[in-house]
Amino acid sequence: MDSSSPIFEELGSEGTLPGINEGEIIVIRSTRRKKNISAYRQGGRIVVSIPARMSKADERAMVPEMVAKIRAQEAAITMSQTGLAERIDELLVELAPEIKLRPASVSWRAMRERWGSCTGVDRTIRISDRLKGAPKYALDYVLFHEAIHLEYFDHGVEFKELLARFPKAELASAYLDGYEAAETALAAPEVLKKLLAAQ
C-alpha cells in the first residue's frame, strides 16, 4: 500500500454531528495526524480529518468550525445564478451567435449523475453543484453544452458541430472524466461502511 494514503481508523460512524444537516459530513480520525485538523470537499460531502486522539468535546467544537470555513471558501468562489446566465450569454455571443434563444432560468442543482440539464419546453438550465469551484473552462464547457440544447435537443450532427467550437473541449472533458473517476474511487469508504453495517 502507498505509504502516503491516509489511515481510515474510524469511518465516521458518528460523523454527522447534530446541528449540521446540509449535506453529509464525514469525520475521519487519523493516527497519522498528530495535531492538525483539516477539511476538504469530496463530491457531495465534506470530509474532516482530525487526530486520532482528539477528544469528543474538541471534535464537537472544531468540526463545525472547519465545515463553516469550507462553506465560506466555496461561497467566495461560486458564481451566482445570475452570473451563470450572463456567462451563457457571453459564450453564445462569442461561439454560437446564430443561437438567439436564451434560458428563462439558470440554477445550481445538487446533481450527482449529470453535469447539467436543459429543459427545452420552459428553457430551464440546471448546473450540477459539483462544478462549484471547477476551473473556468470546465464550467464554461458545461454551460455551452446546455446552452446549445436550447436550440438542439439531441446530440446530433448540428449539436456536435456547435460544441466543437469550444476551444478547450478536450481539456474540459478530461477534467470532467477525471472528476468522475476520482469520485468513484473516493466512494470506497462509503462502500466499506455499507459492508461493515451489513455484518
Ligand SMILES: [Zn+2]
Ligand atoms: Zn447534452
